């Protein structure tokens with residue numbers, strides 16, 4: 001299965017996916033391209049160092065639809081079948097989501113539906129929750145909303161800051177994203193309503 005990864009920043013989840021594909025922890029997959037909307041994204045170099053094609057598709061002064069159309073075109077040209085958002089900081093247009101039905105996945109650093117949107121770890125600290133975590137989910141037309149594939153919880157202590165909580169969650173993000181992709185690439189899951197069902 002050909003995977004395309006979208007990033008905007010440091011790309012640690014992207015790196016975890018590339019390495020898991022390379023080591024066959026995600027079998028029968030290939031990372032065909034990494035696309036960033038930011039030309040200075042640190043992840044671009046990490047992808048190139050690992051031999052993956054990278055492209056920058058900057059927003060410029062275009063509408064979301066125009067920008068997304070170019071990204072969709074680049075993905076389609078390469079025969080990408082599964083799109084992984086990995087710290088991609090832009091909301092996708094309806095047209096983008098419809099171009100890859102049930103084939104776009106995201107990771108979010110909270111236990112959704114709590115704390116969608118920006119600064120999820122800061123939101124969790126400010127709210128005073130005792131447990132937070134990360135969520136791998138399918139992407140639909142609403143922000144951080146699609147069917148949940150996997151979640152992992154972490155404890156929030158009184159000593160935690162947004163930075164320490166982010167670091168704790170990030171460690172789990174890398175393993176959770178890889179585990180979710182193993183199941184999806186292996187064809188082992190189905191979406192029924194809001195529920196993602198795994199076969200054994």
Ligand code: GRF
Nearest residue numbers: 010011012013087107108109
């Ligand atoms: C991660 O915390 C991810 O959950 C969120 O953005 C961050 C991206 O980090 N969507 P990285 O670029 O993968 O290191």
